[in-house]
Amino acid sequence: xxxxxxxxxxxxxxxxxxxxxxxxxxxxxxxxxxxxxxxxxxxxxxxxxxxxxxxxxxxxxxxxxxxxxxxxxxxxxxxxxxxxxxxxxxxxxxxxxxxxxxxxxxxxxxxxxxxxxxxxxxxxxxxxxxxxxxxxxxxxxxxxxxxxxxxxxxxxxxxxxxxxxxxxxxxxxxxxxxxxxxxxxxxxxxxxxxxxxxxxxxxxxxxxxxxxxxxxxxxxxxxxxxxxxxxxxxxxxxxxxxxxxxxxxxxxxxxxxxxxx
Numbered sequence: 001x002x003x004x005x006x007x008x009x010x011x012x013x014x015x016x017x018x019x020x021x022x023x024x025x026x027x028x029x030x031x032x033x034x035x036x037x038x039x040x041x042x043x044x045x046x047x048x049x050x051x052x053x054x055x056x057x058x059x060x061x062x063x064x065x066x067x068x069x070x071x072x073x074x075x076x077x078x079x080x081x082x083x084x085x086x087x088x089x090x091x092x093x094x095x096x097x098x099x100x101x102x103x104x105x106x107x108x109x110x111x112x113x114x115x116x117x118x119x120x121x122x123x124x125x126x127x128x129x130x131x132x133x134x135x136x137x138x139x140x141x142x143x144x145x146x147x148x149x150x151x152x153x154x155x156x157x158x159x160x161x162x163x164x165x166x167x168x169x170x171x172x173x174x175x176x177x178x179x180x181x182x183x184x185x186x187x188x189x190x191x192x193x194x195x196x197x198x199x200x201x202x203x204x205x206x207x208x209x210x211x212x213x214x215x216x217x218x219x220x221x222x223x224x225x226x227x228x229x230x231x232x233x234x235x236x237x238x239x240x241x242x243x244x245x246x247x248x249x250x251x252x253x254x255x256x257x258x259x260x261x
Contacts, residue, residue, distance in 0.1 A: 022063040023062055024060075024061040024062060025061045026060035027260060028056070028057065028058050028261050029056070029057045029260045029261070030055070030057075030258070030261075031054070031057070031258040031259075032053070032054055032055075033052070033055065033256050034050075034052045034254060034255050035051065035229070035253055035254030035255065036049055037251065037252035037253075038050070038076070038250060039233070039236055039246075039247050039248055039249065039250040039252075040236050040237055040248055040250070041078075042076060042082070042120065042121040046080065047077075048076030048077050048078035048079075050076070050077035051074050051077065052074070052075050053072055053254070054072070054073045055071070055072050057070040064091060065090045065095060065096075066090050066092070067087075067090075069085070069086060071084070072085075080120075080121040081121065082120035083118075084116075084118050084120070085118075086116050087117075088112070088113065088115075090110040090111065091111040092108050092110050093108070093109045093110060093111070094109065095108075102145075105145050106143070107144065107145045108142070109141070109142060110140070110143065111138075112139050112141035112155040113137060113139075114135075114136075114137040114138075114155075114157065115135070116133070116134065116135040116137070117133075117134055118131075118132065118134075118135075120132075133161075133163065133164075134162045135160065135162055136159075137157040137158070137159050137169060138158060139156045139158055140156050141154065141156075146174075148176060148177075148178075149174055149175060149176050150175040151173075152172070153171075153172070153173045153174075154170070154171065155171045156170055157170075159194065164199040164200065165197035165198045165200070167194055167195045167196065167200065168194070168195040169194045169195070170192075171193075172190065172191045173188075173189070174189065174190075175187075176188065183212060184212075184216055185210065185211065186209075187208065187209070187210050187211075188209055189208025189209055190205075190207055190208075191204070191205070191206045191207075192204070192205040197238075200238025201240035201243075203233070203235045203238050204232075204234045205231070205232075205234075206231075206233070207230070207231045207232070208230055209228070209230075209258075210230075211256065211258060212225065212226050223260050224257075225258040225259075226256065226257050227256050228254065228256055229254040229256050230252075230254075231252050231253075233251075234249050235248050235249070236250050
């Protein structure tokens with residue numbers, strides 16, 4: 001198996017070398033979320049179950065592949081905060097070879113990578129990652145053709161974790177548009193499964209958003225969405241539920257407003 005750091009380095013170098021390549025499409029957005037029932041408090045002595053989140057997202061398609069990145073700033077009711085960022089370039093083997101790699105439901109095969117950057121309050125060292133971390137993920141991605149969906153992707157990663165044992169991750173992302181009468185909606189989200197390691201328990205994070213396209217009211221569809229985000233996260237941050245007396249099974253609903261530009 002090719003070491004994860006070599007795959008990641010190759011992906012970053014190739015992406016950097018093709019920065020002048022054609023941009024096929026791009027989208028940027030800002031979101032504001034507000035919700036209760038967040039689990040894994042930033043310290044054992046606080047109750048910060050209510051949090052507000054500001055999120056910036058960028059997605060773009062290029063002649064070499066695609067890029068997705070987001071940055072979350074979370075502010076808790078107890079005054080703690082967290083900044084978390086993911087940068088995920090993927091290199092399309094089909095585009096780089098100028099030929100289709102489609103087979104059945106698979107539209108393309110890609111080299112996938114993600115850089116996770118975290119900075120959070122963790123005075124009691126509850127998380128396996130620590131309060132400041134940089135994780136490097138590398139593996140293989142598949143673009144799937146599923147009727148009715150704008151996109152569906154699955155990525156298989158080896159995780160090179162900062163100051164923690166390596167493990168594996170499987171990620172599925174999707175976007176499903178639909179209409180009810182004259183109203184347009186979008187249901188999108190992701191599922192992350194991470195394997196257990198000597199430092200962490202296995203974890204499943206199923207996060208999805210159901211959004212109404214409010215921009216259609218003034219003739220600018222897909223510009224402003226309003227809706228909810230639901231998080232179903234078991235053993236959050238790889239903390240086995242009950243460890244340190246912590247409830248790490250998160251089930252929470254956030255109110256959501258999202259502006260695309």
